[in-house]
Amino acid sequence: MTSPIHVTSEIGKLKTVLLKRPGREIENFTPDMMPRLLFDDIPYLPIAQKEHDYFADTLRDNGVEVLYLEKLAAEALDAAGDEVRDAFLEQMLTESGYAAGTIHDALKEYLGSMNNQDMVNKIMEGIRKNEVDFVPTDLVSAAETENYEFYMDPMPNLYFTRDPSACIGEGLSINHMTFPARQRESLFNEIVIKYHPRFANQGVHVWRDRNHDTRIEGGDELVLNDHVMAIGVSQRTSADAIQDIAKSLFKEGHFDTVIAIKIPHNHAMMHLDTVFTMINYDQFTVHPGILGEGGHIDTWTITPGQNGELNLDHRTDLKQVLKDALKLDDLDLIPTGNGDPIIAGREQWNDGSNTLAIAPGVVVTYNRNYVSNDLLRKHGLKVLEVISSELSRGRGGPRCMSCPIVREDI
Numbered sequence: 044m045t046s047p048i049h050v051t052s053e054i055g056k057l058k059t060v061l062l063k064r065p066g067r068e069i070e071n072f073t074p075d076m077m078p079r080l081l082f083d084d085i086p087y088l089p090i091a092q093k094e095h096d097y098f099a100d101t102l103r104d105n106g107v108e109v110l111y112l113e114k115l116a117a118e119a120l121d122a123a124g125d126e127v128r129d130a131f132l133e134q135m136l137t138e139s140g141y142a143a144g145t146i147h148d149a150l151k152e153y154l155g156s157m158n159n160q161d162m163v164n165k166i167m168e169g170i171r172k173n174e175v176d177f178v179p180t181d182l183v184s185a186a187e188t189e190n191y192e193f194y195m196d197p198m199p200n201l202y203f204t205r206d207p208s209a210c211i212g213e214g215l216s217i218n219h220m221t222f223p224a225r226q227r228e229s230l231f232n233e234i235v236i237k238y239h240p241r242f243a244n245q246g247v248h249v250w251r252d253r254n255h256d257t258r259i260e261g262g263d264e265l266v267l268n269d270h271v272m273a274i275g276v277s278q279r280t281s282a283d284a285i286q287d288i289a290k291s292l293f294k295e296g297h298f299d300t301v302i303a304i305k306i307p308h309n310h311a312m313m314h315l316d317t318v319f320t321m322i323n324y325d326q327f328t329v330h331p332g333i334l335g336e337g338g339h340i341d342t343w344t345i346t347p348g349q350n351g352e353l354n355l356d357h358r359t360d361l362k363q364v365l366k367d368a369l370k371l372d373d374l375d376l377i378p379t380g381n382g383d384p385i386i387a388g389r390e391q392w393n394d395g396s397n398t399l400a401i402a403p404g405v406v407v408t409y410n411r412n413y414v415s416n417d418l419l420r421k422h423g424l425k426v427l428e429v430i431s432s433e434l435s436r437g438r439g440g441p442r443c444m445s446c447p448i449v450r451e452d453i
């Protein structure tokens with residue numbers, strides 16, 4: 044059986060991608076909620092949607108089939124029927140803090156009265172207290188802070204479809220995310236894979252599901268080729284989760300190497316793909332700020348050991364590590380902002396390192412990172428720029444905003 048998922052590299056011609064069009068969730072919050080929701084500003088929704096449509100059109104114009112998470116999630120529930128819809132809603136309410144009780148019942152009634160698409164959209168955009176016809180009188184509800192506006196928080200990070208799941212080979216990881224602001228997101232990916240006719244019973248292998256305590260996010264998961272992965276040890280992905288998924292990939296897949304790369308644990312560089320992306324057979328973007336003296340950085344090359352255990356080889360010469368793993372004589376590491384510390388810092392902040400390769404040597408980037416983009420062109424790449432004033436306020440670029448489902452082999 045051919046799996047509907049096929050991703051054996053970061054650069055093979057992109058055939059199908061999963062996006063989420065920004066909806067009300069990206070403006071349904073106040074400045075004091077921003078740090079918790081992992082946003083640095085509140086985007087202007089109409090322009091963010093225009094920019095996102097431009098991004099989607101750029102992909103379509105280049106032969107990519109664009110799928111939307113919000114649509115697939117509703118279709119999955121339509122196909123699955125009432126029992127699954129009820130279980131999904133219960134799980135979503137439980138993970139939103141309402142396993143039982145009067146608020147649980149009121150929210151269930153409110154959401155339960157909607158059709159699947161409206162219910163999915165509503166859960167994504169968040170539920171304010173004043174929109175539910177319910178006055179809590181029980182002790183638990185009454186004890187809650189009066190002035191918090193929401194029963195269920197919005198999920199503004201959903202347009203970064205890269206993170207809650209990651210397609211690897213013929214399967215995927217459905218991720219247990221680090222921060223509460225994003226943890227419910229992967230429930231949508233789970234129902235799509237389990238129940239959408241395009242994916243259900245089609246031989247999709249789940250390398251690692253969301254029922255884990257250890258954390259991993261797709262922005263850290265890079266498929267370098269059909270047997271080598273790079274995974275960031277980052278603010279969002281723990282060493283335990285990397286070792287766990289490595290065991291699964293080695294045991295049940297065609298992978299034999301995982302390169303763990305330690306990056307600074309901070310908000311600006313929350314995932315490996317904010318500082319390092321593969322853009323051609325032998326070319327990568329890299330933010331100079333992650334490299335120490337002489338271009339060094341901590342890496343561990345993980346390979347299968349005895350009895351299902353792992354061998355780990357600690358090395359610090361990133362270029363040599365990549366050359367060895369990919370069997371290349373030379374490698375072009377292209378510095379964000381052309382290596383200038385001010386420009387590199389500014390353009391990395393606006394995702395200048397976060398490119399989406401749609402074919403070997405062809406990348407989609409934000410237009411605002413003009414120094415990095417010019418440098419990519421000088422290194423022979425074809426650069427397709429997309430507009431980025433509002434989308435970039437969420438701290439993610441074209442790779443973050445896309446989850447490749449099918450790529451041609453390289």
Ligand SMILES: NC(=O)NCCC[C@H](N)C(=O)O
Nearest residue numbers: 081203262314437438439443
């Ligand atoms: N792969 C990525 O780097 N995704 C960007 C995620 C940005 C989002 N505001 C977050 O902090 O999770």
